[in-house]
Amino acid sequence: MLLALIKIAVLVFVLMTATAYLVLLERWVAAWVQDRVGPNRVGIPLTKVRLWGLGQPLADGVKMLLKEQYVPSHVDKFLYTLAPISIMASALALFAVVPFGTIDLGGGYILDLVVAPGIDVGLIYIFALSSVGVYGVILGGWASNNKYSFLGALRSSAQLIAYEIPLGLGILGVILMSNSLRLEEVVNQQAELGVWFAFLQPIGFLVFLVAACAEAGRLPFDLPEAEQELVCGYHTEYSGMRLVMYASAEFIHMITAAVLIVLLFLGGWHFWGITGSEPVAGLGLGLVRLLILLGKIFLVIFLFMMVRWSWPRFRFDQLMSLAWKVMLPLGIVNLVVVAVAVEYFNDAIHERPWLASAVMWAIAIVVWVVTAIVNPRRDDTNLPRLNDELYRPDELGPPSGGYATADLTAAR
């Protein structure tokens, strides 16, 4: 009990600090990509020590804390307050089952670096809680009583539901191969095999990567809060600490996505020649494993941040067609390939994992090329075309009975 509380305290502290510094990192990456230097002035308070701007999160936090807790008069007060709490709570609670390794402290005492060790439905728990996060978005958009917020919330719900399916299909492949829903077990299997699941099921990895990016609402999938179209999306009406809760929940979602990618597909704490493959490690090795795990998570987050500035945002119909016409079929293909491999070639995979992953990569490349040739999105129209049967407004003429117009005089 006490141990769990300590773990929770440490986890929440680390997560919130990480979030604050990820905001700084995001601003740095944004600046560097745009040939600027980024925030570099704030250092230790009340001194002239600048520390490359590492004091910025503290300054931002104090600023946001001291802001007025303003609630617009037109909002639904209860839901307005509940929404950021629910999104934050679900984002944080999700980390209860994320394993950061198991350390043997000696004397028969084994420390699991998880808040809730040994939960058999870990993956389902994560999947369920990441879906709860949608409620925060929808509630916030609805309670704000603002059309832009509501549009953002609607977009978000459609997007999150659409991308949850490829996300689930990506996870299914991992479950099939590892035969377990426990995250510790998934990581241990990858370590034992010596080949990460990203190598063994590349299509699944790709589908999961894209879907996780969309679930975290990162560019190029940040439709729910597209600034150019929706002011700020679902948190337009929020300010002060409530806005901070939304913003940090977003960053925690990104951390979650990165953690899941690393645990499910990039081998968790495993690295060849450094960490060994035993499930339980001594203190020194355990810390090394922890560092490797955090390093991998950091790299994936950094990739997310670079992606943000590399590729333009999808249009909403492109987003949907990508989810339903490309990602969903690819996910099913991955599921079938993995199912066949596990059913008929399980021994071969365990004997020669590298050969198996080479075969899987060959299959992935073939599938990829075939997808490009078949082009599931070939019927997507981008512009109203001159010869398009659908776009002939003048030839249609007015509908029988005239155009439907609002009769304002009658209403009076």
Place this chain on the structure above:
Amino acid sequence: MKPDDPDINWIEEPKLGLAGRMYLPLLLKGLTTTTRHLFSKKVTVSYPDVEPTIQNPLNYRGVHRLNRDEQGRVKCVACFLCATACPAHCIDIIAAESPWPDREKYPQSFTIDELRCIFCGMCEEACPVDAIELTSLYNLTGRSREEMVFDKEKLLSVYDATKDAEPMKSASLGGTK
């Protein structure tokens, strides 16, 4: 306007080739561009720590100055063209009869509200005798609004301070001396 109006220029989106439809090459291209910029030279000038370099002071639009002629008199003839051209209405001139025989009027008072000025350079363009010019002084600060309203003496002193570093543009361009 009908869809088949000849004035409408319909543009089709270019068709993606196979490589384009495979996404990955294009995605990698974008990623390499951003990665290259990650390490490229930064353009930011950390201003109070580092002074910016001004490429050509003659083109720069900074603080105004009122030029003097060879005899040290103010060149302005109080024609009000600059005040008329000014979109921000920051130039205020009071004209008086000139004490000198070579011109009819001269500015008894000539003030520019530097806080209202948008540094567009229209006054400089409008001036027929090249009396008002923009210098390359950019660090313009003051402790009160009144201090930022530059009068004739101050504008002439700006000329005295900058005439060596930035000679009158008119001289090099063949305008009035």
